[in-house]
Amino acid sequence: MSKNNEIAISCQNVWKVFGNRPKAVWDLLRKGATRQEIIEQTGQVIAVKDVSFDIRQNEIFVIMGLSGSGKSTLLRCINRLIEPNQGKILIYGADITRMNNSELKKLRRHQLSMVFQHFGLLPNRSVLENVAFGLEIRGESKSERQAKAMEALELVELQGWGNSRLHELSGGMQQRVGLARSLVVDSDILLMDEPFSALDPLIRRQLQDEFIKLRAAVKKTVVFVTHDLYEALKLGDRIAIMKDGEIVQCGSPQDIVSQPSDDYVSEFVKDVPKAKILSAESIMQEPEVVVWRRYDIEVAIREMTAKKAQVAFITDSRGELKGTVTMEQAIEALRQGLGKLEEIAQKEFPWTSPESPLEASLHYVAEGDIPVAVLDERRHLLGMITRKALIGAMKPDKPNSEARFVVEAGINHNEKIAAGGQ
Ligand SMILES: Nc1ncnc2c1ncn2[C@@H]1O[C@H](COP(=O)(O)OP(=O)(O)OP(=O)(O)O)[C@@H](O)[C@H]1O
Ligand SMILES: [Mg+2]
Known part of the structure; x- marks a missing residue:
C-alpha cells in the first residue's frame, strides 16, 4: 500500500487534440501558430496542451477554468476515458497510457473511479444497496459491504435510512448518499467532474461542507473539476487554473489569491474576500x-x-x-x-x-x-x-481592462464553439 507523501497521479506533457488530423497541429505548432489559428486553419482543437503536474496521495487537487478551457478533457485523460495523443500519465508510478484493456479495467475498478454528476445512483434500489454497489462490483463479501455501507451512511448522518428506497429521500439526501458512496467505498482516487454544479446554492454549500468532513474522515486523493472559484478555494489543497488547454497557474488557494500569475488569473480572483483566504x-x-x-x-x-x-x-x-x-x-x-x-x-x-x-x-x-x-x-x-x-x-486588485478583455474573449469564443456544435 502506498505511503502518505507518495505521488498518486503524475501527468507529464499530456496533449489532447480533437480532430482527425493531429499531425497538421504539430506542424503548425512548430511554425509558432496559436491555438486559435490552428482551430481556424485546420479545424483541430487543442483541448489539452502540454500539461504536467503531480498530485500527492490524499490531496484534493482542483482543476478550474472557464468553459471550454479543457478541464473535463484533462480529467478524462487521467483514466483514459479520453485517449491522450502524447504524454505520460502515471498512477502510483504505472503508466496508464501503456496499459491494455484488462489492466485498465482493473485499475478503474480498484484505484481510480470517476464520479458523475448524479453519482450514478439507482433509484429503485435501497439506500444501503446503492452505497454498497461499488463494493459489489469489486467483489467484496456481503458482510463487508454491509458494514462499510452502514459506516458511510453514519458519516453523512443518514443512519436509519438504509432500508428506504432511494426515491423516498429528498434530492439533497440523495446527493449525500452519492457522496458517501464515492468517498467511502469507491477507490483510492476519485475523479469528480463538477459533481455539485446542478444543485441549488444552499444544498451545494451543505454538500461542500459534508465533502470536507467526509474527506477528513476517510482520506482519498481527489481530482475535482469546477468552474466555481469559491468552491475551488474552499475544497482545494491546490488549484490548477486552465486556459485554452494549458495550466496557467498551479498552487495553494493562498498562492492563487495573493500572487495571481497573469491577468487571466487576476480576473478570477479580483473579488475574492481576501481577509478570509489569506493567512497571517x-x-x-x-x-x-x-x-x-x-x-x-x-x-x-x-x-x-x-x-x-x-x-x-x-x-x-x-x-x-x-x-x-x-x-x-x-x-x-x-x-x-x-x-x-x-x-x-x-x-x-x-x-x-x-x-x-x-x-x-x-x-x-x-x-x-x-x-x-x-x-x-x-x-x-x-x-x-x-x-x-x-x-x-x-485591497481588491486594480481593475485591469486588458484582463477583462481576455476573459470576455474566452467566453465569446466558447459560446461560438458551443453554437457551432449544435
Ligand atoms: N469530443 C469532442 N470533440 C471535439 N472537440 C471537443 C470534444 N470534447 C471537447 N472538445 C473541445 O475541447 C475543448 C475543451 O473542452 P472541455 O469539455 O474539456 O472543456 P471544459 O473546461 O470541461 O468546459 P466546461 O466548463 O464547459 O465543462 C473545447 O474547445 C471543446 O469544444
Ligand atoms: Mg467540463
Whole structure:
C-alpha cells in the first residue's frame, strides 16, 4: 500500500487534440501558430496542451477554468476515458497510457473511479444497496459491504435510512448518499467532474461542507473539476487554473489569491474576500526591532529611531515574546528613571498565529497602530503584520481592462464553439 507523501497521479506533457488530423497541429505548432489559428486553419482543437503536474496521495487537487478551457478533457485523460495523443500519465508510478484493456479495467475498478454528476445512483434500489454497489462490483463479501455501507451512511448522518428506497429521500439526501458512496467505498482516487454544479446554492454549500468532513474522515486523493472559484478555494489543497488547454497557474488557494500569475488569473480572483483566504503568514514581515528583555531601555529607543519603527518586540533568551514597547512608552519610562526593558514591556499586545486568516487581525487595526505579532505555538516571534500591509493585502486588485478583455474573449469564443456544435 502506498505511503502518505507518495505521488498518486503524475501527468507529464499530456496533449489532447480533437480532430482527425493531429499531425497538421504539430506542424503548425512548430511554425509558432496559436491555438486559435490552428482551430481556424485546420479545424483541430487543442483541448489539452502540454500539461504536467503531480498530485500527492490524499490531496484534493482542483482543476478550474472557464468553459471550454479543457478541464473535463484533462480529467478524462487521467483514466483514459479520453485517449491522450502524447504524454505520460502515471498512477502510483504505472503508466496508464501503456496499459491494455484488462489492466485498465482493473485499475478503474480498484484505484481510480470517476464520479458523475448524479453519482450514478439507482433509484429503485435501497439506500444501503446503492452505497454498497461499488463494493459489489469489486467483489467484496456481503458482510463487508454491509458494514462499510452502514459506516458511510453514519458519516453523512443518514443512519436509519438504509432500508428506504432511494426515491423516498429528498434530492439533497440523495446527493449525500452519492457522496458517501464515492468517498467511502469507491477507490483510492476519485475523479469528480463538477459533481455539485446542478444543485441549488444552499444544498451545494451543505454538500461542500459534508465533502470536507467526509474527506477528513476517510482520506482519498481527489481530482475535482469546477468552474466555481469559491468552491475551488474552499475544497482545494491546490488549484490548477486552465486556459485554452494549458495550466496557467498551479498552487495553494493562498498562492492563487495573493500572487495571481497573469491577468487571466487576476480576473478570477479580483473579488475574492481576501481577509478570509489569506493567512497571517502570507503577508507577515520581518519585525524591525527585536530586543532582549534584559537590555536597557535606551537600546530599544536607539534601534527604533534608526529603523523608524513604531514598536520594539521584547523577547526572552529563548525567543519567546514577552511584550512590546512603543517609542512614546520608552521615552516616558526613561523620564521616570526606569532602566530595563522587562520593567516596561506591555504584556497585552495584538498577536495572531501564522495560519489564521487576516480577518482575525482586522479588529486590531481598528484599535491602534501597533503591528500585530505573529507567534508560533511556543509564542516565538515569527513576524509582524503592519496596518499598511494588512490594508494593502485586502485591497481588491486594480481593475485591469486588458484582463477583462481576455476573459470576455474566452467566453465569446466558447459560446461560438458551443453554437457551432449544435
Ligand atoms: N469530443 C469532442 N470533440 C471535439 N472537440 C471537443 C470534444 N470534447 C471537447 N472538445 C473541445 O475541447 C475543448 C475543451 O473542452 P472541455 O469539455 O474539456 O472543456 P471544459 O473546461 O470541461 O468546459 P466546461 O466548463 O464547459 O465543462 C473545447 O474547445 C471543446 O469544444
Ligand atoms: Mg467540463
